[in-house]
Amino acid sequence: xxxxxxxSVFRKGLFKDKVAIVTGGGTGIGKGITKELLYLxxxxxxxxRNQEKLESGAKDINAWLxxxxxxxxxxxxxxxxxxxxxxxxxxxxxxxxxxxLDFVVNNGGGQFISRAEDIKLKGWNAVVETNLTGTFLxxxxxxxxxxxEHGGAIVNILVDMWKGFPIMSHTGAARAGVDxxxxxxxxxxxxxxxxxxxxAPGSSIYSDTAAANYGNIKIFDTIKETVPYHRLGTVEEIxxxxxxxxxxxxxxxxGETVRADAGQSHYSCPTxxxxxxxxxxxxxxxSDVTDDDS
Ligand code: ADE
Numbered sequence: 001x002x003x004x005x006x007x008s009v010f011r012k013g014l015f016k017d018k019v020a021i022v023t024g025g026g027t028g029i030g031k032g033i034t035k036e037l038l039y040l041x042x043x044x045x046x047x048x049r050n051q052e053k054l055e056s057g058a059k060d061i062n063a064w065l066x067x068x069x070x071x072x073x074x075x076x077x078x079x080x081x082x083x084x085x086x087x088x089x090x091x092x093x094x095x096x097x098x099x100x101l102d103f104v105v106n107n108g109g110g111q112f113i114s115r116a117e118d119i120k121l122k123g124w125n126a127v128v129e130t131n132l133t134g135t136f137l138x139x140x141x142x143x144x145x146x147x148x149e150h151g152g153a154i155v156n157i158l159v160d161m162w163k164g165f166p167i168m169s170h171t172g173a174a175r176a177g178v179d180x181x182x183x184x185x186x187x188x189x190x191x192x193x194x195x196x197x198x199x200a201p202g203s204s205i206y207s208d209t210a211a212a213n214y215g216n217i218k219i220f221d222t223i224k225e226t227v228p229y230h231r232l233g234t235v236e237e238i239x240x241x242x243x244x245x246x247x248x249x250x251x252x253x254x255g256e257t258v259r260a261d262a263g264q265s266h267y268s269c270p271t272x273x274x275x276x277x278x279x280x281x282x283x284x285x286x287s288d289v290t291d292d293d294s
Pocket of ligand 1: 049050110
């Protein structure tokens with residue numbers, strides 16, 4: 001077959017006039033994803049249970065949008081993804097505001113550190129309901145309200161739970177459930193034109209939110225030792241993969257989970273000690289297109 005390649009999907013304005021919902025979009029990785037989507041022209045509704053975090057995140061993002069003369073729009077809506085009626089409301093309000101729903105990024109989640117023997121049923125249920133049931137309700141809500149008729153793309157954000165998740169067994173189990181859910185929904189909804197994939201960031205992704213959650217910034221020094229790159233990851237190194245999976249560049253990918261952990265989850269071979277190096281620099285680039293090019 002002759003090559004038809006004459007250009008690429010990767011350009012400014014890639015998501016112009018598209019609409020996304022990002023849960024947990026006001027902080028950490030979710031905020032990074034929201035900014036990259038907006039940069040690419042996508043209108044974004046960010047949703048979170050915590051109204052204070054949502055508003056302070058939106059204030060920062062709006063200031064950044066204004067400074068960049070970016071015309072994509074940001075909206076906020078408090079939503080507890082554990083509650084079906086709040087998820088319905090999020091879908092309805094997003095469609096009222098923007099008239100369509102092209103993408104959903106299920107990034108909102110939460111857990112706490114505890115040995116399994118000490119987890120109370122209430123705590124176990126809360127973590128499973130947020131991370132697994134909440135993600136399911138978001139996917140189902142988006143499908144019923146829009147994507148069944150119009151198609152769309154969904155990305156679920158997981159964690160590195162591939163070898164179990166001691167001291168956070170609840171979230172490990174819930175996120176492994178989302179990995180499996182991703183595959184089931186990809187097959188059930190493919191005939192509607194819906195693609196659904198996941199991204200599993202490693203524990204080395206640094207954000208101020210992650211640092212505050214750990215409560216001890218020194219933990220990142222320990223984590224760094226377990227990463228074959230010998231450095232921490234950035235939220236941009238996650239958001240670029242999310243944007244790729246949502247984009248027409250990934251039309252032939254569904255039901256897949258991308259591990260974004262610099263090989264950390266594969267690094268358990270006791271006979272190989274990777275020497276300290278700085279050979280894989282963080283993702284950054286200088287834009288070489290002007291607004292007129294987009
Ligand atoms: N982020 C963490 N927990 C959440 C929840 N229950 N709903 C929405 N966003 C969240």
